[in-house]
Amino acid sequence: MSIEVLLNEFKEIAANPAKQLNDCKAAGKKAIGVLPYFAPEELVYAAGMMPFGIWGSNTKTINRSKEYCATFYCTIAQLALEMLLDGTMDQLDGIITPTICDTLRPMSQNFRVSMGDKMKVIFLAHPQNRAKEYGITFCMKQYGNIRKELEELKGSPISDEAILDAIKVYNKSRAARRKFVKLANEHCDVITPIKRSAVLKASYFMMKDVYTEKLEALNAELEKLPVCNWKGVKVVTSGIICDNPKLLQIFEDNNIAIAADDVAHESRMIRVDAPEEGDPMRALAQQFAMQDYDVLLYDPASEQNRRAEFVAQMVKDSGAQGLVLFMQQFCDPEEMEYPSFKKALDEADIPHIKLGVDQQMRDFGQASTAIQAFADVLSTR
Amino acid sequence: MSIYTMGIDVGSTSSKCVILKDGQEIVCKSLVASGTGTSGPDRAVAELLEKSGLKKEDMSYILATGYGRNSIDWVDQQMSELSCHARGAYHLFPEVHTVIDIGGQDVKVLQIENGAMVNFQMNDKCAAGTGRFLDVMARVLEVNVSDLAELGAKSTKKIGISSTCTVFAESEVISQLAQGSDKCDIINGIHHSIANRVAGLTHRVGVRDQLVMTGGVAQNSGVVKALEEELGHTILTSPITQYVGALGASLFAYQKALKK
Ligand code: SF4
Numbered sequence: 001m002s003i004e005v006l007l008n009e010f011k012e013i014a015a016n017p018a019k020q021l022n023d024c025k026a027a028g029k030k031a032i033g034v035l036p037y038f039a040p041e042e043l044v045y046a047a048g049m050m051p052f053g054i055w056g057s058n059t060k061t062i063n064r065s066k067e068y069c070a071t072f073y074c075t076i077a078q079l080a081l082e083m084l085l086d087g088t089m090d091q092l093d094g095i096i097t098p099t100i101c102d103t104l105r106p107m108s109q110n111f112r113v114s115m116g117d118k119m120k121v122i123f124l125a126h127p128q129n130r131a132k133e134y135g136i137t138f139c140m141k142q143y144g145n146i147r148k149e150l151e152e153l154k155g156s157p158i159s160d161e162a163i164l165d166a167i168k169v170y171n172k173s174r175a176a177r178r179k180f181v182k183l184a185n186e187h188c189d190v191i192t193p194i195k196r197s198a199v200l201k202a203s204y205f206m207m208k209d210v211y212t213e214k215l216e217a218l219n220a221e222l223e224k225l226p227v228c229n230w231k232g233v234k235v236v237t238s239g240i241i242c243d244n245p246k247l248l249q250i251f252e253d254n255n256i257a258i259a260a261d262d263v264a265h266e267s268r269m270i271r272v273d274a275p276e277e278g279d280p281m282r283a284l285a286q287q288f289a290m291q292d293y294d295v296l297l298y299d300p301a302s303e304q305n306r307r308a309e310f311v312a313q314m315v316k317d318s319g320a321q322g323l324v325l326f327m328q329q330f331c332d333p334e335e336m337e338y339p340s341f342k343k344a345l346d347e348a349d350i351p352h353i354k355l356g357v358d359q360q361m362r363d364f365g366q367a368s369t370a371i372q373a374f375a376d377v378l379s380t381r
Numbered sequence: 382m383s384i385y386t387m388g389i390d391v392g393s394t395s396s397k398c399v400i401l402k403d404g405q406e407i408v409c410k411s412l413v414a415s416g417t418g419t420s421g422p423d424r425a426v427a428e429l430l431e432k433s434g435l436k437k438e439d440m441s442y443i444l445a446t447g448y449g450r451n452s453i454d455w456v457d458q459q460m461s462e463l464s465c466h467a468r469g470a471y472h473l474f475p476e477v478h479t480v481i482d483i484g485g486q487d488v489k490v491l492q493i494e495n496g497a498m499v500n501f502q503m504n505d506k507c508a509a510g511t512g513r514f515l516d517v518m519a520r521v522l523e524v525n526v527s528d529l530a531e532l533g534a535k536s537t538k539k540i541g542i543s544s545t546c547t548v549f550a551e552s553e554v555i556s557q558l559a560q561g562s563d564k565c566d567i568i569n570g571i572h573h574s575i576a577n578r579v580a581g582l583t584h585r586v587g588v589r590d591q592l593v594m595t596g597g598v599a600q601n602s603g604v605v606k607a608l609e610e611e612l613g614h615t616i617l618t619s620p621i622t623q624y625v626g627a628l629g630a631s632l633f634a635y636q637k638a639l640k641k
Pocket of ligand 1: 074
């Protein structure tokens with residue numbers, strides 16, 4: 001299939017999650033909503049169900065969720081609840097609610113109280129000290145709960161073999177996405193920021209084996225192309241999510257390519273694979289233990305500013321000239337990190353801009369001015 | 382033959398135009414006090430052409446800038462107002478290193494090296510510290526925006542006004558009025574409130590000589606003075622401060638025209 005056809009398919013899927021959910025249900029599959037961050041989707045896949053990513057919405061308006069949420073909850077969490085309350089997600093058979101940040105923790109109870117009668121609400125608390133043996137044990141117990149709940153929904157046990165198979169499918173999918181991110185940099189004339197975002201976003205609304213097959217086909221086509229000689233500027237994006245086509249259009253209008261990303265919704269979720277042998281539950285807990293360089297996770301050596309240096313290095317390695325940070329309104333972890341993040345970027349002489357965003361934004365005039373001016377700054381360096 | 386270029390700065394509250402001859406001489410300029418989304422930009426261009434006796438076709442290159450730059454599609458190019466303000470300020474003050482531009486709805490601080498912008502900061506969404514803030518306050522106080530500087534200069538007593546939020550500040554002003562505070566003192570307090578807010582943003586970029594202020598609010602000497610006090614630094618302004626963005630745009634247009 002041609003690159004254009006494949007890109008169009010990804011675009012359609014990314015833009016129409018509801019259709020994907022309907023199709024999945026029509027095929028007789030159960031579907032499980034998976035909220036951010038780091039839920040072991042492999043278990044859902046192993047249960048023969050479809051994991052369905054819920055990362056807010058760029059088109060919905062916060063309305064009913066106001067009944068449950070304080071205004072200082074980020075829009076990602078509020079809009080996730082909104083879509084559950086307004087019936088958009090009625091077809092789901094359950095949701096997994098991780099509790100990594102101070103918003104998601106109380107939010108998990110809003111999900112439980114508001115949706116508990118309608119669907120299975122599966123609570124997930126990750127360990128803070130994830131790399132220690134007791135952290136791994138705790139994580140395995142938590143994942144064990146999820147497995148049990150899913151087995152209840154399934155009506156039969158999920159075998160260890162099925163989980164190991166799922167791990168292989170997911171590792172393969174992550175590898176394909178990492179490769180795509182690299183190829184998107186080399187072929188940024190073809191894979192524009194909007195297209196790049198759609199390809200990565202589509203992964204949240206598809207069975208991973210189907211997704212990976214399509215992505216590998218795209219990667220193979222991209223590999224045949226000569227590496228592009230990009231005349232515009234290149235940046236690394238950072239933040240929780242930046243999938244709004246209107247916002248990404250500003251990048252395209254100003255000839256800004258995305259060389260790599262430190263975005264939770266994109267590369268931060270695919271950095272680490274799980275071991276493919278041994279006890280599969282332990283493998284999944286180990287995978288979480290190995291996650292690193294993420295502001296959402298506890299870092300015992302945080303005073304060393306390793307994460308910020310890691311991102312600064314990413315900017316250099318990817319050939320980008322600067323970094324655009326999308327700061328989610330009311331996101332405590334990201335805001336708390338910013339001073340040390342900025343310090344590391346300044347020390348590495350990497351220019352950056354911080355854009356305040358939320359999913360209710362409909363006018364991007366100010367962002368457009370800032371991004372255009374940033375492109376001007378980068379092109380004179 | 383001379384090269385004429387036009388710069389159009391479509392702001393949130395006003396539209397400004399400048400025609401340059403050979404990238405040096407300002408042939409003509411115009412200003413209409415309506416900005417993007419209104420007939421302001423068209424009227425400003427029409428006025429400019431009429432005054433100058435030139436036609437659009439006489440222009441070698443036309444460049445639009447400002448918040449509403451993308452709303453005019455018949456120009457040769459659009460460019461961010463930050464780059465244009467930097468360019469315009471550099472033309473007027475060749476020693477400039479820092480520019481503070483307070484416009485109708487935002488504040489920008491630019492760092493300039495050898496005429497090129499190398500760093501910048503913009504305010505967040507809130508209107509505190511912007512021209513809009515002054516408009517709102519002038520309305521509450523029932524005075525003209527253009528009289529604020531003169532009235533504020535008569536102040537004899539310091540009054541603190543919140544610098545956090547336009548809505549908070551408005552209710553503070555109303556309660557000051559209710560308490561019978563002198564209008565001049567309140568106005569001076571408002572100028573300091575803006576200065577305080579803008580100074581915070583300026584420190585993020587750093588102040589280096591020369592420090593130039595551009596944009597409409599730079600016409601208000603009360604704000605300029607308050608900002609000088611906050612920053613402990615002399616601020617230069619130009620008599621054509623409102624046109625700096627449009628001037629920068631026509632300077633860039635000249636560069637482009639030469640390359641054409
Ligand atoms: S955006 Fe920030 S506050 Fe919101 S769910 Fe994610 S980490 Fe938590």
